[in-house]
Amino acid sequence: MDELGKQITRYRQAALLHGRATATGDYQAGNQQYDQLASVYSALKSQGPTAVALLGSLLQDEDDSVACWAATHLLPYQEAQAIATLTRVAATSGIVGFTASITLEEWQARRLKPD
Known part of the structure; x- marks a missing residue:
């Protein structure tokens, strides 16, 4: 697996664990996983839009937390696909x-800035 593939795997794992922590009310674990998500997303952004676009592979993930995080970060890059996922x-x-x-509400009101 190449480095970008490893970053997508790390992103998926952090999004999955963030969702679980949120569901159980474990804010400390949730905060740790958020930091991981932010770190990987920042690394992808530093490599350009093609790297960020790889998050598109997570839009149909079986875990809704993963799909939701990927869609949120893809709003500025793949708006139509991200909105479709968030709507689902x-x-x-x-x-x-x-x-x-x-x-979705915040994005449509132009108050959300994922970047």
Whole structure:
């Protein structure tokens, strides 16, 4: 696996664990995983839009937290696909569905700046 593939794997794992921590109310673990997500996303951005576009492989992930995080970070790059994913996740119940709904609302109001 190349370095970009490893970064996408790290991103997916951090998003997955962040979702689990959020679901159980473990804010400390959630904060740690958020830091991992931010770090990987920053590294991808530093390598250019082609590297960030690799997050597109996570838009259809079986875990909604992973798909939601990837869609959020892809809003400035692949807006239509990201909105479609957030809309799908927003239709689900629970905290991830609520998060996707708020993310869409904030993006459409131009108050969200993922970069």
